Amino acid sequence: MTETNTWLITGANRGIGLELTRQLLTVPTNIVVATCRNPNGATELRALKDAAQGTLHIAPIDVSSEGSIKNSVSIVQEALGEGGIDILYNNAAINEEDDVPSNAKPEVFLRTIQVNVVGPMLLYQAYLPLLEKGKKMVVNMSSGLASIGLNHGGKCTSYSISKTALNMLTYKMTKERPNFTAIVLDPGWVKTEMGGEGAQLEPEYSVSHIIKLITSLKNEDSGKFFTYAGNIIPW
Ligand SMILES: NC(=O)c1ccc[n+]([C@@H]2O[C@H](COP(=O)([O-])OP(=O)(O)OC[C@H]3O[C@@H](n4cnc5c(N)ncnc54)[C@H](OP(=O)(O)O)[C@@H]3O)[C@@H](O)[C@H]2O)c1
Known part of the structure; x- marks a missing residue:
């Protein structure tokens, strides 16, 4: 894609968000609002x-x-002038504990829902006017752990539930606004603070595929659950 694209990314100070910002900035036509x-x-x-x-x-x-x-x-609007936002990239998230249903703590669960689900929903609401001026794309960073179909077991209960809820939020977005292209995306198991040292993928590798996928998305892709490599994940 050589035309101008304006991205707003949350959690851009480290991990996948930082790498995404770095790679996008190698393209002169990209405008990146990196937030943290x-x-x-x-x-x-x-x-x-x-x-x-x-x-x-x-x-x-x-x-x-x-x-x-x-x-x-208002800060973002001032920085962008008359321009809108093409892609809202909800990347920021937390995964505080490897909990299971029998020991999950209400305060951890609620914090996780607040950051991983309520945050992306409020960002979408707040930035709707700027998104309406752009290409109307929303990328919600999910996880393979959100998939019931992949059968990942009992681990990371609070986090997994939050990402499954984010998937449903994305589905609802596509139903409310069919002219938007909203997807959920699993970046793979990536070497970041969240993914840990033992993870399979380098951030550079995952992010280069993610950019390729997002920049080739069409409206008919809206509502899909993708891997970083563009494969479909079962709900
Ligand atoms: N790494 C993996 O293997 C993996 C796998 C599946 C899905 N994901 C998803 O990919 C995304 C990025 O993960 P990552 O691996 O890059 O994680 P990470 O290294 O832990 O980075 C998380 C980012 O989210 C930010 N963040 C957390 N709480 C925030 C808040 N309240 N407000 C704003 N920013 C906040 C952090 O900022 P601070 O520095 O301020 O804390 C940091 O920038 C997440 O949505 C994650 O669920 C990752």
């Missing part, structure tokens, strides 16, 4: 500005805070 909780402490993200061929804007968003999400809109 604490831009001042986001040393690696800020350093991307030096080598960037695309345009980088950094804005503060804590996805667990409705106020933070709402406050960010």
Whole structure:
């Protein structure tokens, strides 16, 4: 894709979000609004500005805070001028504990739902006017653990439930707005703080495939659950 694309990414200070921002900025026509909780402490993200061929804007968003999400809109709008957002990339998430149904803690469960589900929903709501001005794409970062069909067992109960709920939220988005292209995506098992050192994939590898997939999406792909490599995952 050589035309201009404007991306808004959450959790862009480390892990997959940082790598996604880095790779997107190698393309001069990309405009990336990279958001994170604490831009001042986001040393690696800020350093991307030096080598960037695309345009980088950094804005503060804590996805667990409705106020933070709402406050960010005017900051982003000012940075983009008249332009809209083409792709809202809900990447930020937490997976605090490898819990099972018999020991899952309500406070962990609720925090996980707040960050992983309510956050993406509020971002979608807050950024609808800017998304309406763009290509109307929403990418919600899910996980293979969200799939009942893949039968991953009892581990990571709170996290898995949150990602299954995110999948349903995405389905609802596509039904409410058929002119939007909204998908859920499993990046694979990736070497980040969340994925751990033992993970299978380097962030560079997963992200290069993710970009290829997203930049070739069509409206008929809306509502699908993809792997990073573009294969369909069972719900
Ligand atoms: N790595 C894997 O193997 C894997 C597998 C399947 C799915 N995923 C999904 O891929 C996405 C990225 O994961 P990752 O591996 O890059 O995870 P990661 O290395 O743990 O990074 C998580 C990112 O989310 C941010 N974040 C957490 N809470 C936030 C909040 N309240 N507000 C704003 N940002 C917040 C973190 O920012 P702070 O630095 O401020 O905490 C960080 O930037 C997630 O949606 C994850 O569920 C990852």
